[in-house]
Amino acid sequence: MKPMHVLLDPALKKPIFQQIADHIENQIVSGELAAGSKLPTERFLASSLRVHRTTVTKAYDELRANGFIVSKQGSGNYVRGDLWEMPGSSSWRQYIQSGALRPTLPMMQQLRDFSQDPHYINFADGELAEELLPNTMLSELLRQYPLNRWLGYSNHLGELYLRQTLSKHLQDEYGIKAAPDQILVTSGSQQSLHLITQSLLSYGDCVGIEGPSYFYAQPLFQSAGIRLIRLPSDEEGILPEAVSDLHKRYRLKMLILTPTYHNPTGTVLPLSRRLRLLELSRALNIPIVEDDVYGPIRLDGAPPPPPLNVLSSADNVTLYLGSLSKTAASGIRLGWIVGAVPVIERLADVKQQVDFGASTLLQQIADVFFTSGAWGEHLSRIRSEVTRNRDTMAEALRTYCGDDLEWNLPQGGFHFWCKVKGEVRDSELFEQAIRQQVIYVPGSLYGAEQGHIRLSYSRVNRDEIVEGIRRLGETLRKLAKNS
Numbered sequence: 314m315k316p317m318h319v320l321l322d323p324a325l326k327k328p329i330f331q332q333i334a335d336h337i338e339n340q341i342v343s344g345e346l347a348a349g350s351k352l353p354t355e356r357f358l359a360s361s362l363r364v365h366r367t368t369v370t371k372a373y374d375e376l377r378a379n380g381f382i383v384s385k386q387g388s389g390n391y392v393r394g395d396l397w398e399m400p401g402s403s404s405w406r407q408y409i410q411s412g413a414l415r416p417t418l419p420m421m422q423q424l425r426d427f428s429q430d431p432h433y434i435n436f437a438d439g440e441l442a443e444e445l446l447p448n449t450m451l452s453e454l455l456r457q458y459p460l461n462r463w464l465g466y467s468n469h470l471g472e473l474y475l476r477q478t479l480s481k482h483l484q485d486e487y488g489i490k491a492a493p494d495q496i497l498v499t500s501g502s503q504q505s506l507h508l509i510t511q512s513l514l515s516y517g518d519c520v521g522i523e524g525p526s527y528f529y530a531q532p533l534f535q536s537a538g539i540r541l542i543r544l545p546s547d548e549e550g551i552l553p554e555a556v557s558d559l560h561k562r563y564r565l566k567m568l569i570l571t572p573t574y575h576n577p578t579g580t581v582l583p584l585s586r587r588l589r590l591l592e593l594s595r596a597l598n599i600p601i602v603e604d605d606v607y608g609p610i611r612l613d614g615a616p617p618p619p620p621l622n623v624l625s626s627a628d629n630v631t632l633y634l635g636s637l638s639k640t641a642a643s644g645i646r647l648g649w650i651v652g653a654v655p656v657i658e659r660l661a662d663v664k665q666q667v668d669f670g671a672s673t674l675l676q677q678i679a680d681v682f683f684t685s686g687a688w689g690e691h692l693s694r695i696r697s698e699v700t701r702n703r704d705t706m707a708e709a710l711r712t713y714c715g716d717d718l719e720w721n722l723p724q725g726g727f728h729f730w731c732k733v734k735g736e737v738r739d740s741e742l743f744e745q746a747i748r749q750q751v752i753y754v755p756g757s758l759y760g761a762e763q764g765h766i767r768l769s770y771s772r773v774n775r776d777e778i779v780e781g782i783r784r785l786g787e788t789l790r791k792l793a794k795n796s
């Protein structure tokens with residue numbers, strides 16, 4: 314009988330029998346355990362998981378009570394044979410394995426689960442810690458400003474009042490000139506990227522991206538049949554000259570870039586490279602999507618060069634993406650795309666087909682947030698808190714990981730991008746860190762070569778930073794000794 318691997322965590326509030334039952338239930342639902350298949354005997358499973366036999370009995374009782382398994386007298390426990398059968402159709406498993414979007418990679422799914430568990434020190438998520446979210450500020454604002462605007466379906470571009478507010482905000486904060494009809498309100502930059510794949514690109518198109526780059530965007534493009542071509546880069550970002558060579562080979566349809574506080578590397582593309590890139594983009598007729606979600610998160614140090622959008626405003630070769638996720642709260646799900654009117658109209662038309670436009674409630678909240686001046690006040694607080702977190706992590710890295718990791722001090726954004734000095738496999742380090750209850754994002758998920766890790770300092774408090782980096786240092790040393 315094959316052993317069953319169940320990751321049991323005694324530190325969780327959830328009892329062990331329930332962890333076993335949940336694991337088996339997930340395997341049944343995902344189809345990994347086929348309908349009608351035999352489960353391990355209670356004795357076998359108990360000994361392979363090193364738990365008492367009654368714990369497994371209780372887990373099986375739970376699964377039986379919930380209708381997932383049946384017992385056959387004298388023969389053992391089986392996954393119910395009829396679980397996924399629909400009258401006259403085949404099993405759900407077939408459906409689950411089809412559909413247009415690819416499933417998230419298993420390591421990302423694992424990270425998604427661990428990041429919900431408060432027992433783990435979370436260096437994985439690029440979002441703000443609970444205490445940095447603007448709950449109090451928003452409740453106060455909502456007392457002062459009634460949400461008395463239109464709550465029906467939104468204008469397909471987004472409500473005019475918010476687009477007017479965004480137009481002013483983008484001009485004041487970044488020098489971006491965008492009339493309200495050049496702005497589409499979306500449910501965040503992830504949706505903006507999705508809309509671009511669905512509205513402006515076709516199956517088989519080649520798109521240039523930074524390598525490594527933002528991981529949730531990659532399956533999105535691959536699912537749409539778009540070939541991602543990696544643009545060579547150094548510690549200052551991509552090398553513009555490579556674009557012409559790659560264009561000759563692949564006929565690049567678009568570039569998708571994060572020139573400011575790149576995720577995961579934190580690089581800031583210098584002004585000279587931005588200007589050269591724009592020259593090439595015009596000459597070769599390749600539009601650029603500029604994903605600027607981290608742009609406002611400047612820590613200390615010099616301001617970054619202006620966005621590509623500002624440097625190219627006369628000819629509209631860019632689509633500029635922004636969002637409230639990193640400056641306010643990732644759960645608000647509100648973003649924007651700025652571009653030429655016909656392109657914005659096309660994207661808005663597709664957005665309407667997909668979800669009938671952005672939430673009118675959230676649009677009112679976002680509007681109040683910007684017009685009341687709360688956004689600026691909130692951003693100053695975030696910048697100074699996140700800078701302190703970054704400095705705490707830098708100090709902890711020097712103390713505990715100085716011999717094992719290399720990194721650059723990020724000038725903005727939420728992450729350190731580190732390289733392991735010795736040889737280590739990403740999956741091994743990741744597993745060992747999980748055992749120490751520390752999670753981070755392995756570089757291979759961004760398409761980086763083995764031995765890179767992204768450590769986020771925004772979601773954790775400073776005590777967690779010190780403790781998590783200490784555990785990571787210990788893990789790295791242990792692995793180095795064993796290699």
Ligand SMILES: Cc1ncc(COP(=O)(O)O)c(C=O)c1O
Nearest residue numbers: 439501502503527576606636638
């Ligand atoms: C580079 C980049 N683009 C887009 C997104 C998605 O942002 P949003 O929450 O606005 O959808 C993220 C999220 O981390 C990101 O890092």
